[in-house]
Amino acid sequence: MRKIVFFGLVAAAIAGQATSAWAGDMTEQYALKQRCGEQVTRYFSEGNKEGMFEDQSGTHSTSYEAHFNPKTLKCFMSMMYVTSPFRDKTKRASTTRELVEVNENKSYGSLFVFEDGQLMDCQVNGQQCHSATEWKSLAAAVTGE
Numbered sequence: 001m002r003k004i005v006f007f008g009l010v011a012a013a014i015a016g017q018a019t020s021a022w023a024g025d026m027t028e029q030y031a032l033k034q035r036c037g038e039q040v041t042r043y044f045s046e047g048n049k050e051g052m053f054e055d056q057s058g059t060h061s062t063s064y065e066a067h068f069n070p071k072t073l074k075c076f077m078s079m080m081y082v083t084s085p086f087r088d089k090t091k092r093a094s095t096t097r098e099l100v101e102v103n104e105n106k107s108y109g110s111l112f113v114f115e116d117g118q119l120m121d122c123q124v125n126g127q128q129c130h131s132a133t134e135w136k137s138l139a140a141a142v143t144g145e
Contacts, residue, residue: 069144
């Protein structure tokens with residue numbers, strides 16, 4: 001009977017340590033993800049203006065998202081730039097996306113597509129893609145989402 005109680009107490013202690021370690025890992029992961037978001041905000045704001053704006057060529061919209069990959073501990077920024085030229089009717093609206101690892105300042109992927117679907121560039125991590133949907137899927141694999 002004492003052996004059963006002893007093993008029960010040992011098992012409970014081990015389970016408690018595992019739970020505590022898991023909670024510690026989750027706290028650390030949350031802190032790393034939050035730090036990544038702050039890094040991405042700084043990285044983006046150094047050379048870009050977020051939101052919509054107009055200039056002599058048309059209307060532009062920029063946005064970004066932070067992605068932290070807990071397996072690789074990499075911090076990514078996914079940026080989207082949409083342009084709609086309204087003054088020069090010979091130009092077409094387009095969307096550009098870029099995936100950058102902010103600590104390395106390394107591009108992991110880019111997409112350039114016109115509003116009619118004509119794809120000009122599509123690649124992620126050296127792999128060519130054939131649609132915006134495929135680009136998003138490949139980018140999600142890199143960012144761990």
